[in-house]
Amino acid sequence: MAPRHLRLASRRVPFKVLFILLIFVPICVIGILIHAQHISYLFRPLWDNPPSPFKHVPHYYAENVSMEHLCLLHGWSLRSEPRRVFDAIIFSNELDILEIRWRELHPYITKFVILESNTTFTGIPKPLFFDSNRFRFAFVKEKIVHGVFSGRIATRGTYESPFGLEFEQRRAMNGLLRGSGISNGDLIIMSDADEIPSPHTVKLLQWCEEIPHAIHLELKHYMYSFEFPVDYSSWRATIQIFGPQTGYRHSRQTDLILSDSGWHCSFCFRRLQEFVFKMTAYSHADRVRRKGFLNYSRIQKLICRGDDLFDMLPEEYTFRELIKKMGPIPHSASAVHLPAYLIENADKLRFLLPGGCLRTHEWRVRQSPNQVSKMCRCSTFSLFRTPMPSFVKGCLVANKVENWSLKKWYLLLH
Numbered sequence: 001m002a003p004r005h006l007r008l009a010s011r012r013v014p015f016k017v018l019f020i021l022l023i024f025v026p027i028c029v030i031g032i033l034i035h036a037q038h039i040s041y042l043f044r045p046l047w048d049n050p051p052s053p054f055k056h057v058p059h060y061y062a063e064n065v066s067m068e069h070l071c072l073l074h075g076w077s078l079r080s081e082p083r084r085v086f087d088a089i090i091f092s093n094e095l096d097i098l099e100i101r102w103r104e105l106h107p108y109i110t111k112f113v114i115l116e117s118n119t120t121f122t123g124i125p126k127p128l129f130f131d132s133n134r135f136r137f138a139f140v141k142e143k144i145v146h147g148v149f150s151g152r153i154a155t156r157g158t159y160e161s162p163f164g165l166e167f168e169q170r171r172a173m174n175g176l177l178r179g180s181g182i183s184n185g186d187l188i189i190m191s192d193a194d195e196i197p198s199p200h201t202v203k204l205l206q207w208c209e210e211i212p213h214a215i216h217l218e219l220k221h222y223m224y225s226f227e228f229p230v231d232y233s234s235w236r237a238t239i240q241i242f243g244p245q246t247g248y249r250h251s252r253q254t255d256l257i258l259s260d261s262g263w264h265c266s267f268c269f270r271r272l273q274e275f276v277f278k279m280t281a282y283s284h285a286d287r288v289r290r291k292g293f294l295n296y297s298r299i300q301k302l303i304c305r306g307d308d309l310f311d312m313l314p315e316e317y318t319f320r321e322l323i324k325k326m327g328p329i330p331h332s333a334s335a336v337h338l339p340a341y342l343i344e345n346a347d348k349l350r351f352l353l354p355g356g357c358l359r360t361h362e363w364r365v366r367q368s369p370n371q372v373s374k375m376c377r378c379s380t381f382s383l384f385r386t387p388m389p390s391f392v393k394g395c396l397v398a399n400k401v402e403n404w405s406l407k408k409w410y411l412l413l414h
Contacts, residue, residue: 050317054216054235054257061200067207076208083206083241084110084186088177088248090169091116093129093277094193096270096349099136101196103341106140108202113145113180115173120281121162123154147176162285173248184243190250191237195219196339197262205239214240214254217261224267226338227354228306228329234264263339267309270351272296272361279309287312296361304357306331 040047060073068078087109091098102112116130128148130137137144149172154160182188187205189197197217205211219234235257236250269275276294279285287310292298302309306329314325333354335343342349350356 044315045317045319045322048317051252052255054218055255056218057212057215057256057258059201059259059261061204067203070204071208074204074208074211076210079207079209082108082203084183085189085202085206086111086113086177086180086182086186086242087189088113088173089115089191089193090166090173091130091193092120092281093126093274094269095129095133095136096352097194097196097265097268098130100339100341100349101193102137102140104196104199104339105202106143108199108206109140109143110186111145111180111182112140112143113147113173113177115147115149115169115176117149117151117169119151119153119165121166121169122281122285123152123160123162123165124281125153126277126281145176145180147172162282170248170250177248182242186242187239188242188246189237189239190248191217192250194266194268195234195237195262195264197237197239199340201258201261202239211241212254212256213243214238214256216252216254216257218257218259219262219264220260222263222265222268223306223329224303225352225354225356226263226265226268226335226342227332227357229332230329231325232260237262237264265352268352270359272299272359275299275303275309275359300359303359 057074060070071078085108087102087105089098091114102109106112114130116128118125118128120126131146131148134141134144149169151165151169152160177188187202189202191197195217196219201217205215215238216235217237217239218232219237220232221230221234222228223230235252238249238253240246240253267275267278269278276296276299279288279294288294289310293310299309301307307327314322316322316325331354335346335353342352346353351359
């Protein structure tokens with residue numbers, strides 16, 4: 001009888017294996033697919049290597065110290081006259097940050113070179129935000145060199161890397177720069193609009209001789225406002241001496257980086273729809289994995305908590321830094337050593353200061369009916385359902401668009 005019992009018991013094993021294969025394994029596979037990004041970032045220290053470290057150049061500055069003395073502290077000498085400086089940026093929709101940037105830097109800048117496109121990096125039609133808000137920058141109108149890049153509208157069923165479109169815009173900046181009057185020996189600032197060099201940094205490199213041909217700027221990184229300081233990891237901004245081989249880039253160009261040289265304020269917007277625009281318009285738009293990510297209430301809560309909009313783990317190369325940066329960004333009550341224009345206009349820019357995390361979501365339409373009609377072509381992107389005001393529905397009806405579940409309808413708004 002014992003052998004027969006063993007045979008019966010042995011017959012039950014395949015059912016357990018079958019259960020594991022049909023139920024447990026698929027659940028594990030689905031879980032891995034859903035949380036692939038989290039898993040990848042969690043184990044990044046195992047599969048990715050950090051870039052080679054920068055060589056930090058000490059940065060000396062204090063009020064009422066002569067420029068000659070500051071140049072000598074850096075191992076440089078004082079010039080007889082300052083270099084001309086050209087500030088070159090590719091612009092999307094960061095109007096408030098752009099105004100802070102230009103207010104801070106305009107005494108030292110020869111020309112503000114700004115390129116904007118009629119499409120996003122993801123191929124979605126967008127208004128020319130800067131061009132329609134020029135009145136805000138009348139204080140530097142004589143210094144502005146503005147160009148428009150004619151982007152390509154993405155079509156349904158095709159995919160083009162946002163980084164490719166971004167590269168094309170940066171390449172187009174080279175032609176705009178050369179038409180701005182820049183000459184060999186002038187300084188050029190290459191950075192995004194929200195990467196703001198401090199005025200004394202620009203003045204130092206403008207007045208000192210024997211500076212490096214190119215140097216990166218270490219910027220203090222903030223998220224959502226100056227209430228949430230992250231770290232000093234921002235390095236992509238550069239200042240270079242312009243020459244025949246100079247090309248506009250937003251990548252590593254040298255091992256030298258000037259310490260504590262300004263501010264980088266990411267996603268520092270006044271209105272909630274501007275957050276949604278940025279989340280779906282920039283090169284990392286693939287991080288919007290679910291339609292709920294674009295919910296205004298969710299975005300507002302995350303802003304005030306200092307949490308990640310994309311529900312992502314920190315991008316770090318060591319487990320120590322990964323664990324250190326998990327969770328919300330700690331609040332800061334300090335508003336010291338920030339852009340002077342921000343402090344002088346604290347009432348107008350309260351949303352960028354400690355305690356000002358609440359955002360607005362009012363609708364403001366500045367385009368003419370013809371412009372709105374043209375922008376309705378973005379209706380081919382029918383991915384997410386989002387409530388839309390009646391005038392947008394009217395626009396879609398006029399253009400014979402039947403599907404109102406549009407991901408990009410808010411591009412009609414400003």
